[in-house]
Amino acid sequence: KLPVIIDCDPGHDDAVMLMLAVGSGLFDIKAITTSAGNQTQEKTLKNALKILSLLKADIPVYKGCEKPLFRQLIIADYVHGEEGMDGPILPEPDKQPEQLPAIQAIAKILTESDEKVTLVPTGPLTNIATFLLAYPHLKHKIERISLMGGGAFRGNITPNAEFNIYVDPEAASIVFNAGVPITMCGLDVTHKALVFQEDIERFRSAGNRTGTVIAELMDFFSIFYRKERSELEGGAALHDPCAIAWLIDPSMFQSKPCYVDVETSGKLTTGTTVVDFFDVLKKTPNTEFVYDIDREKYINLIYDSIRGLP
Ligand code: BDR
């Protein structure tokens, strides 16, 4: 099993990402750390605990940073609702977060692990950047960072910038410049990783509670997409599970090694991932830039993975 630490801000698509990660059975999930993004840290932490309680997954959860490195927190309640994961009625979590702060937990796990560990961030990169700043000597224990964030050819919070990067661009800049191999599943691919009504009905009829919860999450999530992203023709962009699906089966995707950096001080473009797709700069690529996906395979992978869950 591939050892991973997942850093997320659930979040509807983060929740599905967690279900895929657990349900696939292919990962040794050493920890889940939570980021502030879709909602406040307090809420994303609680949501992560709720999902793990639902999945009956015994994975330690650690609380991450409450604010971006230098900026005020921006949340996406306009997509994810008041609690950050609105839609299904989930019971109070039967788990508590661990005492250790997320950054120290990542350091402890990496120090103690004999193998390198893959980091999977699907929210703003505040925790990962803080970890890299505080423990640079542990960088060599990171196998890869497979993240959801950014976009070469589109944005969703500004015309150019994607939410996770825009919330904490300085953190993203630290991560992309860390010298660790990165896989970037940005909007170029995630706006093709669409879930349609018929997929939602398939999840609903999977016969387990997790299937019902995914369907109820996607019912709520789709409201925003149908209203604000009519270009996607009724589909909702199921962003975050791409970062896990790429680790499971990269052949489902198309990608290209590229040099990527992050704009932190643009007049119009703050938070943009600048992807050198045509290798104009002739710099050594730091990122596997993912731009296309076999959508049917992706939905099937999620469906097959969640069927064995509670
Ligand atoms: C990203 O922002 C969040 O709203 C989603 O969970 C995803 O990680 C998409 O821009």
Ligand code: CA
């Ligand atoms: Ca997310």
